[in-house]
Amino acid sequence: MDLSGRTVLVTGASGNIGHGIARRFAEAGAAVVAHHFGGSVDSLVHEIRAAGGQAAAISADLTDENDCARMVDEATAWRGGLDALVNNAGVQPVQPLADMTAEQWREVVDTNLTSAFACTQAAATVMRERGGSITHIASIEGTRPAPGHAHYSASKAALIMHARSAALEYGRFGIRVNTVSPGLISRPAIEHDWPDGVRRWQEAAPLTRLGTPEDVGNACVFLASGHAAWITGHDLVVDGGVSARPTW
Ligand SMILES: NC(=O)c1ccc[n+]([C@@H]2O[C@H](COP(=O)([O-])OP(=O)(O)OC[C@H]3O[C@@H](n4cnc5c(N)ncnc54)[C@H](OP(=O)(O)O)[C@@H]3O)[C@@H](O)[C@H]2O)c1
Numbered sequence: 001m002d003l004s005g006r007t008v009l010v011t012g013a014s015g016n017i018g019h020g021i022a023r024r025f026a027e028a029g030a031a032v033v034a035h036h037f038g039g040s041v042d043s044l045v046h047e048i049r050a051a052g053g054q055a056a057a058i059s060a061d062l063t064d065e066n067d068c069a070r071m072v073d074e075a076t077a078w079r080g081g082l083d084a085l086v087n088n089a090g091v092q093p094v095q096p097l098a099d100m101t102a103e104q105w106r107e108v109v110d111t112n113l114t115s116a117f118a119c120t121q122a123a124a125t126v127m128r129e130r131g132g133s134i135t136h137i138a139s140i141e142g143t144r145p146a147p148g149h150a151h152y153s154a155s156k157a158a159l160i161m162h163a164r165s166a167a168l169e170y171g172r173f174g175i176r177v178n179t180v181s182p183g184l185i186s187r188p189a190i191e192h193d194w195p196d197g198v199r200r201w202q203e204a205a206p207l208t209r210l211g212t213p214e215d216v217g218n219a220c221v222f223l224a225s226g227h228a229a230w231i232t233g234h235d236l237v238v239d240g241g242v243s244a245r246p247t248w
Pocket residue numbers: 011012013014015016017018035036037038039040060061062063088089090091092111112137138139140181182183184185186
């Protein structure tokens with residue numbers, strides 16, 4: 001898929017999956033604005049430029065809606081337009097409902113959901129003239145809950161419905177809005193940190209392995225490309241087939 005000449009903003013590019021998403025966009029020829037907050041995207045930007053691509057770093061606190069708008073404006077100004085946005089930044093704390101505070105609930109909802117609302121609104125404003133693609137990274141937990149993740153699952157379910165609503169309202173401007181729902185994605189040392197989870201996933205997955213950040217990136221590149229020109233309001237599950245399993 002050739003995205004030469006396009007500019008994409010990837011939030012949470014300093015994280016594990018965001019890194020893979022940004023890398024796949026760069027490999028497809030897109031100019032990448034790599035967002036970070038407390039972490040760094042220096043090595044990612046260096047890697048993309050060293051391979052002949054274009055990349056810029058941008059920092060923002062996505063729980064601040066004004067910072068979301070500023071980030072989108074600066075990303076747009078970089079090359080005079082914005083063709084795609086991937087709302088990937090998010091947090092995944094574990095907290096049983098019985099002990100969950102309203103503050104803990106709000107932190108997850110603000111970071112995972114309200115940030116995507118604010119970034120989408122800002123991006124759609126600049127995409128109105130020539131269209132664009134917006135993709136939220138949701139999760140299979142948006143349709144299947146996991147213990148200790150009520151706030152997380154609720155935020156991801158809401159992201160899926162936000163994307164459908166946005167697809168409805170922005171379609172006439174040529175703006176497509178979709179979600180990608182990953183299953184368990186590999187990260188460095190995950191086999192060491194969570195051997196039981198990795199084993200259970202490998203047993204459950206028809207494709208017998210964990211996903212990679214690039215598996216998620218491939219789905220995002222597809223949705224941003226012309227090959228997905230008639231796809232909007234869709235939730236693309238990228239989970240090695242786990243959601244296809246019977247649950248009883
Ligand atoms: N890991 C999985 O198996 C999995 C499965 C399904 C869905 N997902 C989703 O995929 C996305 C990425 O997950 P990941 O595993 O790559 O997580 P990660 O490595 O922890 O990365 C999280 C990213 O979110 C950014 N972030 C967090 N709070 C922020 C804030 N207030 N403002 C701005 N940026 C903020 C972080 O930026 P800094 O580090 O620079 O602060 C980081 O880049 C998340 O939405 C997650 O829910 C993950």
